[in-house]
Amino acid sequence: MKAVLYVAHGTRSKKGELEARSFLQKIMMKAPLPIQEISFLELSEPSMDEGFARCIQQGATDITVIPIFLLAAGHMKRDIPDNVKRWKQKYPQIRIELLNALGVQEEIVDGIVELIHESIIDLKRNDSILIVGRGSSDPDIYQAFAQIENMLRKRIKIESISTCYLAAAEPSFTCGLNRQLTNTTGRVIVVPYLLFSGLLLSEVSRTCRKFGSKVIQMGPLSHYPAIESLLVRKVSIPNICSLR
Template structure:
C-alpha cells in the first residue's frame, strides 16, 4: 500500500509549526492516498523517522517522500537523503522515493505577484521590491533567486528589485533593506520568500515595522492557495527527476 510522507523544515515557533500542519492537512484532504503522514526535518515533531514509522504501522509497502521546501539546497541535497538512507537500511523491503523541492515555477511567481497586488493596491513602477530568502551556502540558491527576481520584475514592472537572505548567504537582510531604502524613490515592498510564520519571519516583520510606512511587508507564500496546489501536484504526480533510494 502506498504512503506519502510530507517533510517540513520545522521551527521553534509553535505558530509556525501549527501553520505548517494546518496547511498540510488541507493538502492531505485533496490527495487520494490511503496513508499520509506529516514529519519535520528539525526543531518540530514528529521527526522523519517517526513519521516513516507511522506509515509502516499503518501498512505502507512503499513510501513517497514529499519535501515541503521551496528550493533545492543543503536540506534537499544532503540532510533529507541522509535521513532516508538510514531509514532504508532498517526497512530494505519498502521502496522509498524522494520527490523534489518546489523549485522556481511560473504559478508560484504568479501567486507572489497576486499577493503583492492584494497588499499594495496602488503599486506603481516607482516602487521597489526586496525579496528575502531563508539563505543557504549552496550557490544554486543565488541562481534560483536571480530567476525569481526576473519573474517578479516581468510581472510587476517595478523600478528596482533585488534579493537578500536571513542566514548563510550574502547580502544579509538588514544590509539589503538599508541599501534598498537608500536607493528607492518610493516605497519598498518586502517579499519574504518563506512558506510559514516562524522566528525568521518575525525578524522580517520587526525590521519592516522599525523602518516605518515606506516599507510594506507581504504575507508568507502559504497564504496563497496555489501553494497547496503545488504540493498536491507533487504528491499525486511526482516529479520528473525522482531519486529512488533503493535502486
Template structure:
C-alpha cells in the same frame, strides 16, 4: 499500499509549527490517499523516522516523500537523503520515492506576483520590491534567486526588484533593506521567500515595524503559504 510523507524544515516557533501542520492538513484533505503523515527535519516533532514508521505501521508498502522546501539547497541534497538512507536499511521492503522541492516554476512565480498585488495593490515604477530568502552556502542559491527576481520583474512590470538573505549569504537583509529605504522614491515592499511563520519571519516583521515607526512607507506580504498556489504545487508533486 501507497503513502505520502510530507517533510517540513521544522521551527522553534509554536506558531510556525502549528501553521505548517494546519497547512498540510488542508493538503491532505484534497488528496485521496488514506496514509498521509507529516514529519520535520529538525526542531519540531515528529521526526522523519517517526513519520516514516507511522506510515509503515498503517500498512504502507510505498512511500512518496514530499519535501516542503522551496529550493534544492543543502537540506534537500544532503540532510533528507541521509535521514532516509538509514530508514531504507531498516525497512528494506518499502519502496521510497523522493519528490522534488518546489523549484522555480511559472505557477509559483504567478502566485508570488499575485500575493504582492494582494498585499500592496497596484505596483508603480517608483516602488521597490525586496525578496528575502532564508540563505544558504549552496552555490545554486544566487542563480535561483536571480531567476525569481527576473520572474517578478516580468510579471509586475517593474525594474526595482532586489534579493537579500537572512543568513549564510550576502547581501544581508538588514543592510539591503536600509539601502533600499534610503534610495527609493516610492514604497518598499518586502517579500519573505519563506513558506511558514517562524523566527525568521518574526525578524522580518520586527524590521518592517521599526521602519514604519520611522515614517518609511514599507510593508510586507507575509509567508508564501498564504497563497493557494502553494497548496496546488504540493498536491501536484504528491500525486504525480
C-alpha cells in the same frame, strides 16, 4: 499499500509549527491516500524517523517522501536524502521514493505578483521589491533567486528588484533593506520567500514595522493558493495515487 510522508523544516515557533500542520492537513484532505503522515526535519516533532515509522506501522509498503521545501539547497541535497538512504538500507522490502523540492516555479511567481497587486492598489514604478530568502551556504541559491528576480521583472513594472538573506548568505536582510530604502524614492515591498511563519519571519516583521508605511511586508508563501495547488498536484500524480 501506498503512503506519503511530508517533511517540513520545523521551527521553534509554536505559531509557525501550527501553521505548517494546518497547511499540510489541508493538503492531506485533498489527497486520496489512506496513509499520510507529517514530519519535521528538525526543531519540531514528530521527526522524520518517527513519521516514517508511523507509515510502516499502518502497513505501508510503498512510501513517497514529499519535502515541503522551496529550493534544493543543503537540506534537500544532504540531510533528507541521507535519511532516505538509511531507510532503504534498513527496509529493503519497502519501496521509498524521494520527490524534489518545489523549485523555481512560474506559478509561485505569478502568485506573488497577484498578491502584490491585490495588497497594493496604488503600486508605482518607483516602488521596489526586496525578496527575503532564508539563506544557505549552498551557492545554487544565488542562481535560483536570480531566476526569481528575472521572472518578477517580466511580470511587474517596478524599477528595482533585489534579494537578501536571513542567514548564511549575503547580503543580509538588514543590508538589503537599507540599500533599497536608500536607493528607492518609493516604498519597499518586502516579499519573504519563506513558506511559514516562524522566528525568522518575526524578525523580518519587527524590522519592517520600524519604517511605517515606507515598507510594506507580504505574508509567507503558504498563504498563496499557488503553493497549495502545487503540492496537491505532487500528491495526486498517478504513480502515488494508484493504490494496490
